[in-house]
Amino acid sequence: MRIRHPHPRSHARALAAVGIAAVLLASSACDSESTGASSSSGETLALSIFGTPNSFDPTQLLEGQQMYVWDSVYDTLLIQDNKGRLQPGAAKSWQYSSDARTLTLKLRTGMKFSSGAPVDAAAVKATLELIRTTPGPNQGVLASVASVEAPASHAVVIKLKQPDGSLLTSLSTAAGVIGDPKTMTSKSTALNPVGSGPYTLDKGATVNGSVYVLKRRDDYWNKKAYPFRTVKIRVISDQTASANALKAGETNAGTIDVAQVGSFKSAGFETKHVQATAVAALVLGDREGSVLEPLGDVRVRKAINMAFDRTKMVKQLLRGSGRPTEQIFNPKGPGHDPALDQTHSYDPSAAKKLLAEAGYANGFSVTMPSLVFTKPFEPTFTQALADIGIKVKWQPVPPQQSVSAIASKKYPMFLIVDGLNTTPVEARNFYSPTGYRNVFNSTDPELSKLLDRANRELDPAKAADIYKEINEFGVENAWYGPVFYIGSDWATKKGITYLGDGSSTLATIRQFGAADQAP
């Protein structure tokens, strides 16, 4: 019998495979080129963000870290400096009428879109009109706007249905961008935006969802606020990977875990601690007690506030990167009042007494939504509330349903971790009857008066006092159960400085300084 030999080519194939593998391993070992964010000079800023930016369509822009990209491409009418103060942006000045219902903005002259077209009142009007008529995240922000007019080539008049204390802040964020009227309604804008901002998006070097490369415009009016010629923004969703990229020199700025601060410092990085960038609070929303009767009683809401050993929670849950709070307003904003932080001090036995007085000596049960960002905190909150007799059941909610689940009024109380904002915006979100954190649309005559006064007040110092009163109302009546502010830690390569201190809540390249530039 003759044995049939297998196909002779099989040998050749095996050899080829081994060969390819060898080449693969050999060439990879030789290639040690650094991925290159220059670290010594201020020429390139390479930072990483956690999530993929949304569409760059002016009607779909979102705040958060992704703002680094669009805020560099688009001008906003106003800007926030690193102390959180409103400053002239594309609008060099602005003025409210005495009834606070007409806002007149004077635009800077000589500004140009990267396409070469001039930035004028018509472009501002077109963008504002588009944002307020297109379904998207910013339509509701401009809900108070009745009409936008462009009476002169560089003057814009915004008429309001009612005074809106948060409008100026809104015009320094996504609702205040200026799109190029020629391109902003075309589909290409989503990935290839045309703006008049300090940078243009380098489409050749940008890989959507992975890395966004920005090139500085030499003809930009505020060029000195942007010391970096190139900005590379990488999407790295994993915190360890983001830290690795920093250590390996692939990025030169980023947020790090508090536990890593020491190792970054000893590796020669500059670090900066920002004490408050977000607030963790229970929204005690059902203040009428329509879904959960006990919450209708202010004594119960106060008792809940007294259940938390906030200092210990900051130490253990946040490893010290944060600070305790009994109020939800930004601690760097005008509405914050340190004296309020002693209103409902930790005292479980007093809390139990209050519950008993309210008729709930045996406590009660509550179901709260378990969301992606609440998970790490749930056991501690469960325990703290159990200690005063409130039994919490956490109901899992898929991430894509978190917005609608909370808005559904199904949950009488829930835990939030919200990025801090400017005080007028926080007052709107947390205390106005239509505020999205005021899910059950609670109202109170005293509060309504305060909100109305704040919206009409044109003097910032007087407005600050009113916001303090609003804050006091919220804390005294225990509308919320704020527990702690969450801080963040930045690490930057030598030569780059993070200039933010939490006062401005926006993510902008203006928060990064080069060594040769005064902060």
Added chain:
Amino acid sequence: MILYVLRRLAAGLVLAVLVTMITFALLSTSFDDVASSIVGSGATPDLVQDQKAQLGLHRPLFAQYLDWLSHAVRGDLGLSYFTSEPVRSAIAARLGVTLSIVLAALLVTVVISVVLGVLAATRGGAVDRIAQGVSMLGYLVPNLLIAIALVYVLAIELRWFPATGYTPLSENPARWVSTITIPVVALMMSGVASLTSQIRGAMIGELRKDYVRTLRTRGIPTRSIVLRHALRGAAGPALTVLSLEFIQMLGGALIIEQVFALPGFGQYAFNASLQGDIPIIMSISLFGVLLVVGVNLVVDLVNGWLNPKARILS
């Protein structure tokens, strides 16, 4: 043979239609949630409904599915709800990243496993114990741990390879190799473990068979018996393990992509599911089905080519 391939492909297409239809039906329960996520937490219910209408999600479910299908067969997979990026080109780019690491890992797995498995089966003794030890380690140590250790040593301390990121092959082949090396090594570990023990076992079984004794008596060199005959016989079961390994690696790639910040398919799928980006989720289920069908078909064909007993007759 051709008929067989066509039949398998047709069955694959039917499967793809069924899977995407079920996916769409399951997604339909969260259309409102998706619209709310897009307009954000500050939106009024009217705004949510406007957004839903703008996306066409208010139409009858079956009409929406047919609409998607009719575009999909023409190669139009729509735009992402959140980034407005065309889904087809995004998936193509991301599939390139994932297949780069998975196919390279598969190739290296095969080479290492065959060498280790054959050596262990034929030499026995210390070589066998070493091969089994390597295999055991691959089983025991999780991919993630290996990935973290390799990044620390090779990327951060020694700086031989980048710690994160990806360069496409077309852009710079040397950098492509350097960006995928650590991910490939981390990904292949468990594959090497299972394939090595599979090949070792199958080879030992094969070498005890009568035909091997016959070959030896005819004076055929051992090298030829092992490589041309026994290995061929042992390849069938190994191929089955390999096809399962491929599908497992696609899953493992998700974690590896996360650790190395690679803009791959797994990351893309993961984020889209979190956000409820319907056009992307639909396309991912479509590609997922087609990939699995394709790989299984290739494995069956290769198996038939290697092993006459498994050959398809039609």
